[in-house]
Amino acid sequence: MTGLWFEQLEPGLRVRHAITRTVTEADNVLFTTMTMNPQPLHLDAEFAARTEFGKPLVNSLFTLGLVVGLSVHELTLGTTVANLGFSRVDFPAPVFAGDTVHVVTDVIEARRSRSRPGTGIVTFEHRGLNQRGETVCIAVRAAMMLCEPDQDRPDQDRPDQDQPEQGRPGPGPP
Numbered sequence: 822m823t824g825l826w827f828e829q830l831e832p833g834l835r836v837r838h839a840i841t842r843t844v845t846e847a848d849n850v851l852f853t854t855m856t857m858n859p860q861p862l863h864l865d866a867e868f869a870a871r872t873e874f875g876k877p878l879v880n881s882l883f884t885l886g887l888v889v890g891l892s893v894h895e896l897t898l899g900t901t902v903a904n905l906g907f908s909r910v911d912f913p914a915p916v917f918a919g920d921t922v923h924v925v926t927d928v929i930e931a932r933r934s935r936s937r938p939g940t941g942i943v944t945f946e947h948r949g950l951n952q953r954g955e956t957v958c959i960a961v962r963a964a965m966m967l968c969e970p971d972q973d974r975p976d977q978d979r980p981d982q983d984q985p986e987q988g989r990p991g992p993g994p995p
Contacts, residue, residue, distance in 0.1 A: 823894055823895065823898045823899065824893070824894075824895070824896055824897045824898040824899050824900035824901065825895075825896055825897075825900060825966075826900055826966070826967060826968060826969035827900075827931065827933075827940065827941035827943065827966040827967060827968045827969070828941075828968060828969050829969075830896075830928045830931050830941075830943045830966060831928060831931060832928050832929060832930055832931055833927075833928065834927070834928040835925065835926070835927050835928075836892070836895050836896060836925070836926045837923075837925050838891050838892055838894070838895055838923065838924045838925070838926065839894075839895070840891050840894055841891070841921055841922065841923040842887060842891060842921065842922050843919065843920070843921040843922075844879050844883075844884075844887070844916055844917075844918055844919070844920050844921075844922060845918055845919075846877075846918040848879070848883060848918075849863060849877065849879045849880055849883060849918055850863075850864060852880050852882070852883040852886075853880045853883070856880070856882065858880060860880075862874075862877065862878050863877055863878060863879070863880050864877065865877070874915060874917075876917060876918075877917070877918070878915045878916070878917065879915070879916040879917060879918065879920070881912045881916075881958075884912065884916045884922070884949060884957060884958050885910060885958060885960055887922055887949070888922065888924050888947050888948075888949035888958045888960055889904075889947060889960060889962070891922065891923070891924040891949075892924050892926050892945070892947055896926060896945070897964060897966065900966055900967045901964050901965065901966055901967070902937070902940055902964075902965040902966065902967060903964065903965045904962060904963075904964050905942065905962070905963040905964060905965055906962065906963055907960060907961065907962045908944075908961045908962070908963070909959065909960065909961040910958070910959070910960050910961075911958070911959045911960075912957065912958055913955075913956050913957065913958075913959065914951070914955045914956060914957045915957070916951065916957050916958075920951045920952060920957070921951065921952040922949050922950070922951060922957065923949075923950055924947055924948065924949050924950070925947075925948045925950070926945050926946065926947045926948070927945070927946045927948075928943060928944070928945060929944045929945070929946050929961070930942075930943070930944035931943045931944070933968075934965065937965065939967065939968050940965050940966060940967060940968060941965070941966050941968060942963055942964070942965055942966075943963070943964050943966050944961065944962070944963050945961070945962055945963075945964065946959065946960070946961045947959070947960045947961075947962070
């Protein structure tokens with residue numbers, strides 16, 4: 822597990838994510854067709870050549886998914902309960918095949934959950950940048966995060982233990 826616990830996600834924390842990704846034409850075509858988006862701006866090079874961009878744009882929802890995905894390893898891998906939603910998503914500059922995206926995330930708010938013991942709600946602002954330092958995506962999202970397990974209570978359920986969750990059957994007989 823490499824994600825951070827709720828207690829480690831204090832407002833003001835900035836993470837410059839180590840993993841980057843160069844977007845390919847195949848990424849764009851596959852994502853666009855898998856999501857049933859017939860927009861020629863993403864799929865038709867001749868059509869896109871006649872636009873102000875001069876070439877196909879990468880589907881913005883792929884960009885959003887990539888920006889959040891690049892943040893997972895250092896922030897939420899194994900420590901998140903759920904993505905709760907986005908309050909802001911902007912695409913100030915386009916992404917094209919061949920662009921390399923990197924991400925910087927700021928924690929802008931964190932509070933304990935009022936309804937789920939052992940969890941907290943964290944608001945992240947993810948900024949996706951291309952290889953020229955241009956911002957290509959800003960996404961503000963809330964996530965429910967696990968609190969750090971109490972190390973003094975070995976009987977406490979932890980996500981890395983094989984224990985049945987409340988309301989779910991455990992593993993069958995050995």
